[in-house]
Amino acid sequence: MHPNATGANASTFEQFLSQHLERDLLRFTTAGSVDDGKSTLIGRLLYDSKAIYEDQVQSIRQSALNRSTGPMDFSLLTDGLRAEREQGITIDVAYRYFTTARRKFIIADTPGHEQYTRNMATGASTADAAVVLVDARKGVLPQSRRHATIAALLGIPYIIAAVNKMDLIDYSEEMFRRLEGDLEELALQISPSGAQIIQCIPISALEGENVVTRSTKIPWYAGPSLLEYLEEIPIADASSPEALRFPVQYVIRPDDSFRGFAGQIIAGSVRPGDRVVALPSKQTTRVRSIVTFDGPLPLAGTGSSVTLQLEDELDLSRGDLLVSEAGLPNIARRFAANVVWLHATPLDVKKRWVMRQATDELRVQATKIRSRIDVNTMERPLAPQLGLNDIGIVEFEATRNLSFDLYSQNRNSGSFILIDPLTNATVGAGMISENLDKANRRAERELSDARSEAMFQEDISHAASVAVSERARRSGHHPGAVWLGARQSLAAPLERTLFEAGFHVVVIDDAQNPGEWSEGLVRGLYSAGMIVLYSPKYTREKEKHHLTSAIQPDRILDVDSLNQEVGDAFLLQKIVAWVEGLRIARPEEGR
Amino acid sequence: MTQYLYEEECDELPAFSVEGLPSVPRLSHLEMLEAESIHIFREAAASFAAPVMLYSIGKDSSVLLRLAQKAFYPGKIPFPLLHVDTGYKFPEMIEFRDRYVKEIGAELIVHKNQQALDDGATPFALGTQKCCGLLKTRSLLDALEEGGFDAALGGARRDEEKSRAKERIYSFRDAAGQWDPRNQRPELWNYYNGKLDKGEHIRIFPLSNWTELDVWLYIYKENIPIVPLYFAKEREVVVRGGSILLTQGPIPLLPGEKAERRSVRMRSLGCVPCTGAIASHADTLPKIIEEMFGFRRSERENRTIDHDQEGSMEMKKREGYF
Ligand SMILES: Nc1nc2c(ncn2[C@@H]2O[C@H](COP(=O)(O)OP(=O)(O)OP(=O)(O)O)[C@@H](O)[C@H]2O)c(=O)[nH]1
């Protein structure tokens, strides 16, 4: 069942071992409305890639509960609870593990039923990718939109839309294209959060079409199978340099001679000798050593669970945060967040909740509910409260400062859960989108005062003239340009989408003076740090190069060079993704 | 030096500079699992008044124990180990337990439901369901209550069985020790809600995301001691109803049965009467791992208790089984 069995002689075994360990890991989740076929799909995926033991297959073949129209009900492979089998629905998320020659997968098969949205959010919160299913006969339902929205808010970067049960519509291309259009629209609606629907695949989970291998029954679809797609998705590189975030989890103090701060690095890396700032106290010290059971480390990166010994005797405890001196997080009492509400007791502005954020725990109160998403229309009307399964934007105030990053920058230090202090239930999940405190500037100035002479000198050098990089730091992105070419219809939606996503963006065209562009204007906008969208009404191809010559080649995207077969929505997704690549990590965003 | 040139716009602290930073190698799959498990151990130690770690002496427990050592190094494991001894464990397991726990300096509590044993509880007399109910589940709940423990860490993995695949890392148990799979706490990101009222407790599974293969690879990589029964050796066995049972301990031969010698090993360790061996020549870790790739059947298949009837694991878990 595993392709990589080797002989047991030592060196080939070591080879096999290192090969096996090098394989990367993709966590993905299913999403979609009830009965769209999520569990059947996962069962099929596991079965067709031979990741199921024979005794498990046997017990399902023999099971009296086959609700499918095929010889075996694949959903029984993941619907592991008695109530699930009896009711024929998934109630709670099932985690399954499998490996192909390319990579390892952790699958979270989540329930579609609205009542169990909290369990879907559980499974999706750690995913790198989501497969959103729709039933080909039913199309995009409110619950499909709810799940897609939650997946996008949770920061899942890749969303694959799978149109399932194609067997029931005779693998009709026409019907698929119609659904694809609806999905494009959904893609647009969730795109401000940066998620992208990367592909729309026609499948039949029951018959195994386009699941593991490409379908022969769908000749009009030329793309890869679902598994092929999942094997190709790029995994976010956690090792890219970032500022350190080390939440103190536990203090290890076996005797008076040792005092270590245990925790998991959630961003950046650390080396002995590094200067670090402890928050909230803002004391500065150096890392003396990185202690582990396997010996001291010269370097530890994101994801590692380590113990840090510091040079100075700082009185730190659980909930404190160690960060790099350059690259401080937000420190604030008031913030706004996207919230998914998980409990029947509603979120309103009166109650106090216990908030867990990184390893910190504090009390918060909602001060304002800005909006609630209506999953039927995807509009965001004002709302007095958030009820069970609602999604909205909420402003909060904590009883003291907390240190955080925006969720878009760090999934760990920008997320939180809310607990009802009376019932102990986990009632809400939040993703911080904004720092609402201005008052903390003073506190940061204090810290600035404490910075070293060397950094002071560096600051002075900034005074000379404002560099492009400084502007970029302020706006959060590099300047860039997009040549829309024949796709001028994208200008307005693109400008809107990018603007909403926080970009400084402007459309310029040659409609007033046909064929005439002011080169000075372009240069000016570009060096002011803007994203410039050229919408050429008259300009011909050969003048394009002249106009864009002022711009670095990797900062301009020529839409004419992209695949013109795809629809507007998908193209827009691609452009937005490219522009997203111009973002820079900004330590002080959100004020 | 108090005058800052950008006094008025101090939002602009110097951005984090990436120059001169060493590149950090990405964690391997096993390293990721290890880091996650250590994180869970530390959460448990930080959030509960009286945690305990269930130690069942099997391969998963061996890995669990090593991870606990790592989580609190250079300190000691800040909670005791609890072995729920049914009285029917393989003698080699008990021997291994006592030697190893002493060697690493951990604190061990052994709990037996002596009353039930005195009353003659055996799987032959009661059937496996009932026997397990008394000697494992009841015994465990009693031990937790006696010790006043509010959290019990265990080595269960989601890939073992399909109702386990549904379990949270922090699994809430009500005052009667029962699991309600329809009403589990949401568990987003790596936030574990361990808040409790009196009498309730949490079962914690740091190995949730490990597979059987991960466990073996880790044992190999870390050189973790395991009970010798996992390695193939010629042993005295009797074949009964398709299972290969070791004849040591309390297994009376039935009329007409004959003991024979075969090269066998255990894939999973439980009680002598209810855990079958597999025919195997794998007497080293690489051979065991290689053998795993050929397995077409699940590891719990050799445990009678798990498939008495459809959904039996879930039923036992609801009642409080680990
Ligand atoms: N004809 C056909 N039926 C399918 C297909 N996929 C799933 N089904 C059937 O659709 C029904 C629901 O399938 P499930 O896999 O349980 O759906 P689900 O999305 O997991 O449902 P929840 O988890 O409860 O939200 C079952 O009867 C399946 O047999 C398919 O591709 N074709």
Ligand SMILES: [Mg+2]
């Ligand atoms: Mg399902």
